[in-house]
Amino acid sequence: MADTLATDARTADSPLLEESYEFLGDGDIPCSRYTSSTFARQEFERLWARCWQWACREEHLPDAGDNYVYDIGPYSVIVVRSDEDTIEAFINSCTHRGTRILGGEGTGYTTQFTCPFHGWSWSLDGALLELPGRWDFPHVCEESHKLQPVACERWGGFVFINLDPDARPLGEYLDVLPAHFNHFPLEQRRIRAHVQKVLPANWKAAQEAFMEAYHNFETHDAPNGANAQYDVFGKYVSRFIHTIGNYSPESLSDYPGDKWRAPPLTENEMLQILSVFGLDHEDVPEGETARAIAARDLRVRLGKSWGVDLSQASDSLMLDSIEYHLFPNMFFFPGITVPMVYRFRPNGEDVDSSLFDILILEPLPEGARHPEPPEPVHLTAEQSYTEAEVLSWLAPVYDEDTGNLALQQQGLKSSRKPGITLGNYQEVRIRRVHLTMDEFMAGDE
Amino acid sequence: MSDSTSVRVASLRQLTPGKTLCVDVDDREVLLCHTPEGIFAIDNLCTHSAARLCEGKLKGVRVFCPLHGAAFDVRDGAALTRPAVRPLASHRVTVDGDDISVTLTPQVVAGG
Numbered sequence: 001m002a003d004t005l006a007t008d009a010r011t012a013d014s015p016l017l018e019e020s021y022e023f024l025g026d027g028d029i030p031c032s033r034y035t036s037s038t039f040a041r042q043e044f045e046r047l048w049a050r051c052w053q054w055a056c057r058e059e060h061l062p063d064a065g066d067n068y069v070y071d072i073g074p075y076s077v078i079v080v081r082s083d084e085d086t087i088e089a090f091i092n093s094c095t096h097r098g099t100r101i102l103g104g105e106g107t108g109y110t111t112q113f114t115c116p117f118h119g120w121s122w123s124l125d126g127a128l129l130e131l132p133g134r135w136d137f138p139h140v141c142e143e144s145h146k147l148q149p150v151a152c153e154r155w156g157g158f159v160f161i162n163l164d165p166d167a168r169p170l171g172e173y174l175d176v177l178p179a180h181f182n183h184f185p186l187e188q189r190r191i192r193a194h195v196q197k198v199l200p201a202n203w204k205a206a207q208e209a210f211m212e213a214y215h216n217f218e219t220h221d222a223p224n225g226a227n228a229q230y231d232v233f234g235k236y237v238s239r240f241i242h243t244i245g246n247y248s249p250e251s252l253s254d255y256p257g258d259k260w261r262a263p264p265l266t267e268n269e270m271l272q273i274l275s276v277f278g279l280d281h282e283d284v285p286e287g288e289t290a291r292a293i294a295a296r297d298l299r300v301r302l303g304k305s306w307g308v309d310l311s312q313a314s315d316s317l318m319l320d321s322i323e324y325h326l327f328p329n330m331f332f333f334p335g336i337t338v339p340m341v342y343r344f345r346p347n348g349e350d351v352d353s354s355l356f357d358i359l360i361l362e363p364l365p366e367g368a369r370h371p372e373p374p375e376p377v378h379l380t381a382e383q384s385y386t387e388a389e390v391l392s393w394l395a396p397v398y399d400e401d402t403g404n405l406a407l408q409q410q411g412l413k414s415s416r417k418p419g420i421t422l423g424n425y426q427e428v429r430i431r432r433v434h435l436t437m438d439e440f441m442a443g444d445e
Numbered sequence: 446m447s448d449s450t451s452v453r454v455a456s457l458r459q460l461t462p463g464k465t466l467c468v469d470v471d472d473r474e475v476l477l478c479h480t481p482e483g484i485f486a487i488d489n490l491c492t493h494s495a496a497r498l499c500e501g502k503l504k505g506v507r508v509f510c511p512l513h514g515a516a517f518d519v520r521d522g523a524a525l526t527r528p529a530v531r532p533l534a535s536h537r538v539t540v541d542g543d544d545i546s547v548t549l550t551p552q553v554v555a556g557g
Contacts, residue, residue, distance in 0.1 A: 065502070067514070102514060103526035109502035110514030116528035372463060375505045 001229040004243050008315035009292035015180040016241060016316050020231040024431045028419025031412045033434070034202040040351040044073045047440045051328055052173050054158040054343065055079050057191060057359075059370035060107050061087060061159070065124060067108045070161065073346050077150050077161050078102055078113070082124040089152035089161045095128075095145040096120050106376070113147065122147050156332070157187035175237035177324060177332070184317070184334030186341075189361040190370050193390035196357045197379040198347055201405035203354035204433070205412070207329060207344035209401055211433075213242045213321075214426040220400050223247045223260035223273075230428050235436045236327040238429040244319045244338070245274050245291035274319075276393040277337050295319050298337055307365040310336060325429060327436050336363065340394075352409055353381065358398070360390070381406075451539060451546045458543060460484065465508065467499035470547055474499075475536060477545060478519040480506045485519045486538045486547045492524060492531040 002019060005012040033039055055070035061081040068079045069092060076092035078101065092101050094115035101113050112129060114121040121130040126147035131137060151162040153170040155178065160170050171178070199206045209215070213228040228242040249264040265273075268283055270290035275282075279297040284290050295318040303310035316322070317336055324332045331342035339361050347353040357376070364370065377388045385395040385402075412420070422431050439445045454468040455477060466477045467489050474489035476498050487508070489498050496512035503509075507516045507525060515529035522533035537548040 063502075065511075103516070107504050108514050108516065108526075109504065109509035109511070111511045112513075114513040114528070116513070372504065 001227060001241065001243060004227075004246055004291075005241070005316050008295075009289070010295065010314045012314045012316040013183045015176075015183055016314070016322065018231065019229065020233055021425065021428065022232060023424060024232070024428055024435060026422070026424055028417075028421055029431070029434050030419050031415055031417075034205050034409070034412050035351065037351050040202075040346065040349070042441060043346075044075075044349070046443060047328060047437060048072050048075065048163070048346075050162070050164040050167070050440060050445065052153075052160045052162045052167070052170050052326075053328075053345075054330055055089070055161045056107075056159050057373065058087070058154060058157050058159060058187070059190060059373050062370070062372075063109075065109050065111050067102065067110065068159075069102050069105050069108065071105045072163075073349050075163060076100060076105075077163070078147075079152065079159050079161065080124055082126075086125075087152060087154065087159055088125060089150035089159075090126050090147035091150060091163075093148070094118075094120055095147065107373075120145075156181055156185070157189065173236055174326070175234040177237055177326065180324070181332070181334060186332060186334070186361060188364055188366075189339070190364045191359050191373040192362040193360040193388075194357065194374055194376040195379065195385070195388045195391060196355060196376045197383070197385070197402070198381040199344075199354045199356050199402055199405050200352070200381045201354060201409040202351055202412075203329065203344045203346050205408050206354045206356060206402070206405055207331075207342070208430045208433075209405065209408075210323070210331065210342060211238075211240070211325060211429045212423075212426050213240060214423060215401075215404075216242075217252070217255055217260075219404065220397065221259075223252070223265060227251060228426070230425055232428060232432050235432075235439075237324060238432050239322070239324045240429065241316070242321040242323070243291075243316070244321060245270055245294055246289070291315055291319060302336060306363055307368075308363045310363075325433070327433060328440075333361075339363075356402075358391070451537075451548045453544050453546045455545045456543045457540060457545060460545065463503060465499055465503050467497070468547075470536075470549055473549065473552070475547055475549070476508070476519075477538070477547075478503050478506075478508060480519060482506055482520065484538050484540060484545060486536040487517065487519055487522045487533045491515060491517075491529060492533055493529040498533075 056068035060068045064081050064083050066081050070077045077089050078092045079089045082088050099115050099117040101115050112121050119132045123129050128142045128145050151167040153160050216222045227247050228240050231239045249261045252261050267290045271284050274294040281293050284293050295315040298318050299310040321338045322335050329344045333340045341359040343357040345355050347355050385398040452470050460466050460479045462479050468475050475486050476489040478485045491510040496510050498508050501509045501511040506520050508519050509516050513528050516525040517533050522535035524530050524532050534550045536550050539546045
């Protein structure tokens with residue numbers, strides 16, 4: 001894997017050449033973490049109420065008064081641009097009798113916040129404005145009944161919130177992300193598509209289906225599942241780099257059957273697999289590789305279509321599935337052709353289902369203003385990703401990725417074996433999340 | 446029978462995509478909304494406390510009241526979030542070249 005990146009026609013950016021794996025243990029992870037309502041309740045109290053999580057993109061809030069409601073389990077937060085330079089967050093709850101102030105999740109706009117029950121209102125910075133029947137509330141003061149603030153910081157064009165009143169700064173939590181993404185600025189991208197789907201499994205089982213490429217052979221019937229590098233950069237950040245457009249038949253030596261192995265794929269056959277990206281070449285010229293040709297075609301085609309200069313982008317950045325994970329539930333892809341952001345979270349308070357947000361983040365020309373983000377496409381658990389046309393070639397892949405989840409959630413409940421078993425290398429990122437979660441659940445974080 | 450008559454109210458050039466424009470039709474304030482799905486017309490006054498929606502904001506196919514943040518679907522006037530619960534009247538729009546015309550929906554008598 002590392003050899004591929006080091007010998008590409010256009011060598012990978014320095015963060016992609018780093019390797020950072022360590023053995024983190026091989027004990028089983030209890031199945032009850034995925035199935036127990038008691039554990040899920042504890043997660044709301046000890047994890048979701050205390051960790052950083054992105055709520056929206058800055059482009060959702062271009063003007064003062066723009067707001068975004070973000071729901072996580074039993075909690076709801078209002079994120080608002082209170083003036084041109086300030087984005088703040090508040091608990092979405094009236095300080096009178098607790099009523100939720102703004103309705104469903106997503107974008108909104110208002111010049112002030114008003115509770116729909118008795119009409120108490122607050123300015124965009126949370127200060128108490130109007131209190132109808134003021135004479136009856138001599139015990140209420142502006143300070144005691146302002147909107148309840150929530151920690152709010154920005155990185156990479158994302159707005160993060162943390163419900164913990166004593167939250168440590170976001171910067172301490174991002175580990176290597178700022179240094180690595182200096183090479184791949186996500187703030188210089190716009191939301192091309194947003195798809196949100198209900199998945200029929202616990203949020204951890206759902207996200208773990210996206211944390212390894214080990215499943216590629218069986219789930220996707222694809223040749224390059226073992227062709228990935230796994231890195232752990234600290235308690236909160238991990239990564240895989242899954243190279244696209246090449247593979248090693250040797251890595252499949254103990255896989256069942258001869259498919260993909262004997263005979264090995266030729267460079268032309270590899271290019272055929274890459275043609276889903278839309279390439280100009282149909283054949284690989286003598287002395288070239290499918291990977292180099294595909295990257296070259298895509299630099300030209302995508303750069304032209306977006307008005308962005310991709311001439312310096314490495315082969316790896318152009319093609320590979322490069323996936324950074326930020327604890328507990330966020331994924332950022334710096335890639336150009338594989339440019340996603342994922343977020344997994346509980347679906348309300350249901351332990352058996354989750355919400356999966358996919359954003360496609362497209363590079364923006366230098367100096368261009370972010371256009372208005374598209375409304376999310378909502379899919380139920382029963383719907384196919386192919387109903388979201390914006391996902392194009394990715395849709396059937398997501399159907400395959402999520403097609404095992406109902407089976408896994410059901411199987412976790414009927415298993416007599418008390419825990420799931422993880423591979424030491426290919427599934428190390430999953431273990432890292434559980435280790436950090438242990439600290440949150442013990443109250444050490 | 447002015448209620449069923451199509452009236453030219455604005456030119457397409459006046460209505461930027463993603464923006465709204467308030468026009469008077471037969472002494473009634475009507476909000477034109479230029480959305481990604483086309484141009485729609487609804488009453489301009491919020492059904493909750495009569496704030497002028499032209500001072501709010503259009504996002505996609507929803508318009509937000511500036512006063513309390515209530516959302517309406519501009520395609521049919523449906524009230525989407527509290528504190529608004531009653532829908533806005535929605536009016537038929539036709540675009541002919543550069544001309545935007547509106548056919549008013551008859552006004553509902555309060556309490557009727």
